[in-house]
Amino acid sequence: MPVQNHDYQISSGIRPLQNRYGAIRAYLKVFTLSLKESLYYPDKLFASVFIVAFRIIMMLLIYSYAFRYIGRTVNGIDATTAIWSIAIYHLLLYAQFRAVFKTINDEMKSGALETQINKPYSYLFYKFWEQLGKGILNFFVALAVVIPLLLALLGSAPGVFSLSNLFAGIVLAVGGTIVSAALYMLIALPALWIDDAQPLYWISDKAVLILGGSYVPLAMLPHAFHTFANFTPFGAPMFATQMFNPNFSTSWWYLVLLQMFWIIVLGGLILFFFEKVRRRLAINGG
Amino acid sequence: MKFNKKQFYIWCRTVVTEVRIGLIYIQKNISSAAELRVSFAMQIIGMMMNNIAFVMVWWLFFKAFGTINGWNIAEAIALQGFVALSFGIVFSFFSGVDEFPKVIHSGALDSVLLTPRVLYARIFTLTTRVSALGDIFFGATLLGIYWILFHHTLSQMIMLGLLVIPASVIMMNFLLVVSCIGFYIPDAVEISKFMFETMFGPSLYPAGLFQGFMRFFFIFVLPTLAIGGIPVEAVRDWNIIKIVAVWLIAVVWAVIGVWMLHRGVKRYESGSLTGVHI
Numbered sequence: 121m122p123v124q125n126h127d128y129q130i131s132s133g134i135r136p137l138q139n140r141y142g143a144i145r146a147y148l149k150v151f152t153l154s155l156k157e158s159l160y161y162p163d164k165l166f167a168s169v170f171i172v173a174f175r176i177i178m179m180l181l182i183y184s185y186a187f188r189y190i191g192r193t194v195n196g197i198d199a200t201t202a203i204w205s206i207a208i209y210h211l212l213l214y215a216q217f218r219a220v221f222k223t224i225n226d227e228m229k230s231g232a233l234e235t236q237i238n239k240p241y242s243y244l245f246y247k248f249w250e251q252l253g254k255g256i257l258n259f260f261v262a263l264a265v266v267i268p269l270l271l272a273l274l275g276s277a278p279g280v281f282s283l284s285n286l287f288a289g290i291v292l293a294v295g296g297t298i299v300s301a302a303l304y305m306l307i308a309l310p311a312l313w314i315d316d317a318q319p320l321y322w323i324s325d326k327a328v329l330i331l332g333g334s335y336v337p338l339a340m341l342p343h344a345f346h347t348f349a350n351f352t353p354f355g356a357p358m359f360a361t362q363m364f365n366p367n368f369s370t371s372w373w374y375l376v377l378l379q380m381f382w383i384i385v386l387g388g389l390i391l392f393f394f395e396k397v398r399r400r401l402a403i404n405g406g
Numbered sequence: 407m408k409f410n411k412k413q414f415y416i417w418c419r420t421v422v423t424e425v426r427i428g429l430i431y432i433q434k435n436i437s438s439a440a441e442l443r444v445s446f447a448m449q450i451i452g453m454m455m456n457n458i459a460f461v462m463v464w465w466l467f468f469k470a471f472g473t474i475n476g477w478n479i480a481e482a483i484a485l486q487g488f489v490a491l492s493f494g495i496v497f498s499f500f501s502g503v504d505e506f507p508k509v510i511h512s513g514a515l516d517s518v519l520l521t522p523r524v525l526y527a528r529i530f531t532l533t534t535r536v537s538a539l540g541d542i543f544f545g546a547t548l549l550g551i552y553w554i555l556f557h558h559t560l561s562q563m564i565m566l567g568l569l570v571i572p573a574s575v576i577m578m579n580f581l582l583v584v585s586c587i588g589f590y591i592p593d594a595v596e597i598s599k600f601m602f603e604t605m606f607g608p609s610l611y612p613a614g615l616f617q618g619f620m621r622f623f624f625i626f627v628l629p630t631l632a633i634g635g636i637p638v639e640a641v642r643d644w645n646i647i648k649i650v651a652v653w654l655i656a657v658v659w660a661v662i663g664v665w666m667l668h669r670g671v672k673r674y675e676s677g678s679l680t681g682v683h684i
Contacts, residue, residue, distance in 0.1 A: 163593075167600040178608055182615045186471050194470045315445035318537070319452020326459030335463040340470050 146241060147249040154253025165261060168214070172262045173269060176207045179335075180273060194340045201278040201364045205337040207270055208361045212293060214259035216300040216357060220251040221321050224308035229316060234401060244394065248301055278364040288372035289363035295379035300328075300357035302386035309393045312400055324354065332358030339365045350375075356382045424527045432499050435534030446536055453540025454547075460610055461486050461548070467612075477614030481638055484552045488566065489609055489634040491545025492573040494538045496581070500574075502532025503581045507595045510588035516676050525671065526664055530578060562641050569637040569649065572656030576629045579656075579663030580605055589670030609634040629655055 158165065180203050187199035197205075224247060227233045237243050271277070307324050311317040331338065331349040338349055339362065349355025359375040362368055440446045464482035472478075497504065506529055509515050518528055553563045584601040588594040605628045608616075613635025616624055624630040632655045640648035 161596075164596045167596050171600050171603060174604055175607065178611070181620060182611060185615055185617070186467075186474060189474050190471055314448060315442050316449065319448045319455070322452050322456035326456050330459055330462060330466075336466045336470065341466055342469070345466075 143241065143245075147245055150246055151249040151253040154250045155257060158254055158257045165258060168258050169262050169265055172210050172214070173265055175210055176203075176266055176270070177273075179203060179206045180270075196366050197337060197339050198278075200274050200276070201280070202337050202340065203274060204270065204278050204364050205333055205339070205361045206335070207266055208289075208363070209332050209334045209358055211259065211262055211266060212296065212358060212360060214255050214262055215252075215293070216255070216297050217248075217251055217304045218300070218325060219254065220247055220301065221304040221308045221317075223247060223251070224305060225311045225317050225321070228308070228311035228397075237398065237401065244305060244390065247305070251301070280364055280366055280368065282369070285363050285368055285372075288368070288376075289360045292360040292363070292372065292375055292379065295376060295383070296357040296360055299353060299379055299382050299386065302383060302390060303328075303353050303357065306386055306390050306393065309390070309397055312397050327352070327354035328357055331355035333361045334358075338362060350378055353382045353386055420524065424524050427523060428527055428531045431531040432534060435531075436498075436536070436539075439534060439536040449537040450540040450543065453537040454544040457486065457490055457541065457544045464612065474612070475614030475617065476639075477612040480552065480556045481614070481642065482612055483548055483555075484566070484638045484642075485612060485634050486610065487545045487548030487552055488570065488573070488638055489545070490541045490548065492570050492577055492633055493606075494541030494543075494545055495570065495574045496577045497535045497538035498542060499534065500530035500578050501535040501538065502528075502530050503578060503585055504535070505533050506582070506585035507588035507598045510585075510670075510674065511593050511595065513676065515674060519671070519674075526667060529582070529667070558641075562644070565649065566637065566641040569641065569652055572653045573633040573637060575656040576633050576652075576659045577606070579659040580629060582663040583659070583666045586666040586670040589673045604628065605630050606633075611635075613639060625651075625655070629659060632656075 183199050183202045183206075187193075187202075194202075224233075227236065233243075236246070239246075303324060304321070307320040308317055310320060329335070331345065331352070331354045333339075333341075338346065338355070356375075356379050359379060362375065363372075365371075461483060464486070465479050468474075468477075468479045468482060509518065509532070518532070519525065521528055549563065549566065552558070581598075581602055584598040584605075585594075587598050587601070591597065608624060609630045613621075613631050616631060616635065621631065625632055625636065632652050636648050637652055639645065640652065
């Protein structure tokens with residue numbers, strides 16, 4: 121195979137190898153390597169699955185008790201629906217991209233970015249596939265543990281559950297994962313200006329926590345929170361948690377459109393700010 | 407046992423010296439972190455804003471469910487403030503224990519063992535976490551709001567403030583105990599972290615939701631309620647038994663912490679890691 125004349129200029133966010141198939145193969149390799157790496161640390165896998173199972177059991181006990189205590193539903197949501205919704209939130213956290221923030225933030229702070237940004241691949245795509253490989257195994261193992269656990273403890277899925285809702289939920293989960301990747305990458309980029317973007321992460325992460333329904337499902341929150349969840353990027357990563365809501369079968373396509381909107385907006389912002397990062401970065405060598 | 411005046415004097419002098427040196431370490435750690443001023447200020451403010459989310463979560467919860475077993479938004483505010491204050495104190499000034507499993511695993515404990523200080527005290531003051539100062543400010547502010555809005559007496563607030571001491575002691579020693587797993591299992595950073603999270607996470611949940619076996623488990627097996635829910639209930643109801651119980655639990659965990667540390671150190675094998683540790 122002849123040696124290709126790769127474009128070795130410092131890569132902007134979305135300027136991968138000239139050979140597209142080669143780029144896809146390279147990213148898939150990164151994904152596979154990260155996946156294999158996560159297999160080498162079974163104790164970490166066990167710990168993370170234990171934590172998610174523990175949290176969900178805690179929520180199950182709390183919500184079962186609270187609903188029994190008040191003896192009624194809240195905004196049409198019963199204990200089973202609330203618990204399933206919260207469980208989906210905690211499961212999705214594993215597939216999503218919170219950890220990519222730390223990687224990029226740390227590389228910006230330590231200066232390790234300079235050794236990666238001049239490689240013939242897109243830095244951001246590399247981080248995307250690397251993180252996906254790290255998280256996907258945890259997600260599926262947690263899924264395999266939590267779903268049977270919930271079915272055993274609660275007896276069934278919520279009443280509104282159907283296969284079409286499940287399909288829509290999967291579409292929203294995939295869309296939400298891409299939104300979360302864009303969101304957490306975007307908030308890591310200011311680290312070049314403010315030394316450490318950790319505070320931005322805390323604020324964004326907690327906005328996702330509230331609007332995603334980690335402790336209190338979105339359907340149980342006042343209407344203002346629904347508006348805020350839809351019209352800011354913080355609700356979109358966790359739209360899939362709404363798959364057990366009574367009106368989900370009529371509203372899911374609207375949520376998909378909102379996710380697409382946020383992917384385009386956040387993607388554009390990433391390109392803009394990454395270009396600024398590239399210009400500002402001082403490579404000292406050494 | 408005969409009271410030995412000289413030994414007691416030496417013991418007192420050692421305690422005073424350790425406290426003085428501990429304060430110097432803490433001051434050094436904070437000064438070092440404050441070098442990057444923008445980052446330092448943003449971390450503190452960011453952490454305060456981060457914590458507001460938890461108050462909001464429980465406000466929304468109680469808005470949906472109303473009062474549960476005497477717990478409402480007032481108690482939730484006190485709980486968040488109390489836990490944030492205790493957590494802030496532990497992780498601002500004594501966060502070395504959080505790094506302890508990493509220190510054991512990397513072999514860096516050698517340099518700590520060689521310092522002419524009491525090991526127990528030195529481990530706690532190894533590092534400082536700047537963002538935890540935000541927890542202190544946030545906790546104090548929230549407890550002030552709790553006092554003003556819900557008309558508690560000054561003596562109740564002083565008692566709540568005093569209970570921060572045993573709550574912090576419990577948290578520090580629990581963290582030390584789970585960190586000591588590093589002496590038995592290689593690279594126990596993740597395991598000790600998840601054990602601490604298992605204990606600490608539910609401490610932010612209103613204690614009124616823990617009844618029966620769960621209440622017993624989260625007081626006597628994991629000290630979760632002792633670092634938040636029980637102190638808040640004790641001060642709200644002026645329940646002396648609960649106040650004494652929190653102090654006793656702190657003493658028990660301190661004893662377990664010291665015992666685990668001394669057992670663990672006997673198993674430690676030097677990594678022969680050379681370097682300077684200031």
